[in-house]
Amino acid sequence: MNHLTTALLLAILAVGCATRESASEFPATLNDMSPSTDMSPNPIDPNWVVLRVGGDMEAQATFDAERGTWRAGSSLIDTALPVGYPPPTPPGAIDLKKYPAVRRAEFQSAGSRQNSAFWPLFRHIERNGIAMTSPVEYDYAGTASSNPAIRGWTMAFLYRTSDLGPTGSDPADARVTIRDTEEVTVLSLGGRGDYGTPRVERDLHTLYEWLAGNPEWEEAGPARALMYNGPTLFAGRKWLEVQVPVRRAESANP
Numbered sequence: 001m002n003h004l005t006t007a008l009l010l011a012i013l014a015v016g017c018a019t020r021e022s023a024s025e026f027p028a029t030l031n032d033m034s035p036s037t038d039m040s041p042n043p044i045d046p047n048w049v050v051l052r053v054g055g056d057m058e059a060q061a062t063f064d065a066e067r068g069t070w071r072a073g074s075s076l077i078d079t080a081l082p083v084g085y086p087p088p089t090p091p092g093a094i095d096l097k098k099y100p101a102v103r104r105a106e107f108q109s110a111g112s113r114q115n116s117a118f119w120p121l122f123r124h125i126e127r128n129g130i131a132m133t134s135p136v137e138y139d140y141a142g143t144a145s146s147n148p149a150i151r152g153w154t155m156a157f158l159y160r161t162s163d164l165g166p167t168g169s170d171p172a173d174a175r176v177t178i179r180d181t182e183e184v185t186v187l188s189l190g191g192r193g194d195y196g197t198p199r200v201e202r203d204l205h206t207l208y209e210w211l212a213g214n215p216e217w218e219e220a221g222p223a224r225a226l227m228y229n230g231p232t233l234f235a236g237r238k239w240l241e242v243q244v245p246v247r248r249a250e251s252a253n254p
Contacts, residue, residue, distance in 0.1 A: 050086050054094035054210050055189065061090045075192050075239035077228045079134035082158045088135075088228060089190035089241050094210060096217075096246070099184050103159035103167070104137065105130075106177050109152050117155040124176045125157055128165050133158045135226035135241075140200075143223040145208040150197050150223075186224075186243040187211065194235050200225050203242035211244070216252035221245035 061072045070077040072090035081088075084100040105124050107117035125132060139154040159165070162180055170176040187210065189203045204223050211217060221244075228239040 048096075049098050050089075051096040052093060053096050053187075053214070056090070056092035059090035059093040059190070061087050061190075063087065072190070072239065073192070074237045075228075076237070077134055077239060079132060079228075080160060081135075082133055083161050088226075088239065089188045091190045091192035091239065093190050094207070095188050095190070097186050097188050097243075099186065101162065101181055101183050103162040103164065103178065103180050104156040105159070105170070106154050106156045106179065107175055108154045108177075120173050120176050121155060121157045124170050124173060127172060130157075130164055131160055133160050135228045138200075138225045138227065140223045140225070143204065145211065145219055148201055148204045148208065148223070150201060184245050185220075185247065187217065187246045188241045188243040191240045191242065192236070193238060193240075195225075195227050195238060195240060199240075200242050204244070207242065207244045211246070216249055217246045218249045219244050220247040 059072065061070050063070055067078070068080065070088055072088070075091060077088060082102050085102070086097050086099065089095045089097070105121050107121050109117060124130075135158070137156040137158065139156070140150045140152070141154070142151055143149070165178065167178045167180060170178065187207050189207055191199070191203055193199065200223075207223075208219075211219060224243050224245075226241040226243065228241075229237070
């Protein structure tokens with residue numbers, strides 16, 4: 001098998017064949033999390049990480065420590081998340097979530113197809129010995145509740161830890177930029193199914209409706225999406241999250 005064939009095979013299986021999480025890194029279910037999983041929209045515990053605030057209040061994402069996989073119904077994530085990332089939001093649920101800083105390799109679109117971003121990013125991690133993680137993240141610059149239409153995107157592959165290689169432009173491909181993100185709080189809607197733009201825009205509408213009904217939280221940036229599965233998985237089982245960065249409104253702070 002030559003090098004190109006090997007790369008193609010790895011890319012097809014990328015989101016299903018990387019390193020597993022250790023058994024001690026995640027709770028068995030979202031409800032076992034520590035610190036607080038207080039489900040109220042006005043948490044009093046300053047150390048909360050995930051709060052269930054809407055949608056299916058009973059939905060759970062379960063972690064199988066032996067296999068290193070997350071499952072929610074028919075949806076499965078079998079590739080490692082970045083260190084410190086909170087559990088995935090199960091389809092149908094709406095969570096408030098806190099994300100740590102993460103190192104990402106990014107490709108910004110210019111009206112191009114998603115495949116045009118996937119291959120440069122995949123070759124970047126392959127050249128540098130960076131294990132594939134899940135999810136693949138998309139940022140949608142310019143989106144807001146007043147204008148939720150998606151016009152462009154940035155695709156990002158996430159590093160497992162932030163000490164893997166330098167930041168800056170990839171010397172082998174200037175289209176790929178490696179940078180560290182900032183910590184972010186988001187409102188997230190878990191979903192199952194198609195990863196297309198119409199689906200993302202529909203889920204954004206749901207999140208903006210939630211914000212309109214919960215004025216103690218306000219949007220704090222353009223939308224993003226987390227895609228947990230690769231192209232070989234049947235679309236009806238794919239797991240995703242659509243998210244809006246948020247912050248506590250000044251009127252809600254003591």
